[in-house]
Amino acid sequence: MALRVDVLTLFPRMLEGFLTESILGKALERQLLQVDVHDLRDWCTDKHRTADDRPFGGGAGMLLKPEPAVAAIEALQSPGCRRIYLTPDGVPFSQEIAQELSQQEHLVLLSGHYEGIDQRIRDEVIDQEISIGDYVLTNGTLPAAVLIDAMARFIPGVLGEEKSLTHESFTGKLLDFPQYTRPAEFRGKSVPEVLLSGNHGEIEKWRLAQRIEKTRQVRPDLLNNQPS
Numbered sequence: 001m002a003l004r005v006d007v008l009t010l011f012p013r014m015l016e017g018f019l020t021e022s023i024l025g026k027a028l029e030r031q032l033l034q035v036d037v038h039d040l041r042d043w044c045t046d047k048h049r050t051a052d053d054r055p056f057g058g059g060a061g062m063l064l065k066p067e068p069a070v071a072a073i074e075a076l077q078s079p080g081c082r083r084i085y086l087t088p089d090g091v092p093f094s095q096e097i098a099q100e101l102s103q104q105e106h107l108v109l110l111s112g113h114y115e116g117i118d119q120r121i122r123d124e125v126i127d128q129e130i131s132i133g134d135y136v137l138t139n140g141t142l143p144a145a146v147l148i149d150a151m152a153r154f155i156p157g158v159l160g161e162e163k164s165l166t167h168e169s170f171t172g173k174l175l176d177f178p179q180y181t182r183p184a185e186f187r188g189k190s191v192p193e194v195l196l197s198g199n200h201g202e203i204e205k206w207r208l209a210q211r212i213e214k215t216r217q218v219r220p221d222l223l224n225n226q227p228s
Helices: 022-029 066-076 095-102 119-125 141-152 200-218 220-224
Strands: 003-009 033-039 082-092 106-111 128-131
Touching: 003 066, 003 141, 022 033, 022 141, 066 106, 066 119, 082 095, 082 119, 082 141, 095 141, 106 141, 128 141, 200 220
Parallel strands: 003 033, 003 106, 082 106, 082 128
Antiparallel strands: none
């Protein structure tokens, strides 16, 4: 059974092109993954379809109201599904989380907006809160897209070459190695000889050394977190 993902957002059209292009679009066509996007305002009950209101206690911005969000999630959820809120104050998203989510049967993703959501939504119908980085976007629809894209790559059959999953950044907590293609020389810069040698053992050793050095320069924190 294909993984089912329901996305709740005030801006469903933001995902239209994203879900029809490239590898993800092909995965949906082949029914390796099912993604349904829902307008949160469809669960508003007043004539103005009001999904947000001012926060109690004052402050800037607006908050998503609890009634439509809770009603929407409860209408879409299934037994055992994972209900996720995309928010800057959530747990940092990672390759490990993407892989774990890819093994679920059903996800419901709530895209926040404005200054966030009423805390009672989190308390009542959210199982997991995820952040894609230490910055703030106008809404959580793009983070939902990022999560779907990263997670879909772990679904069998989505990638044309499964080796891509084991030879990429963050596999083994290391960044990726430099990659080269034809021509062998460009503007006076040549491809490293080892890559042209045909010696796969030496190529793997070179790639590992390059990954360690790139990680040391760019993300030393990843090396510091390596098990001793």
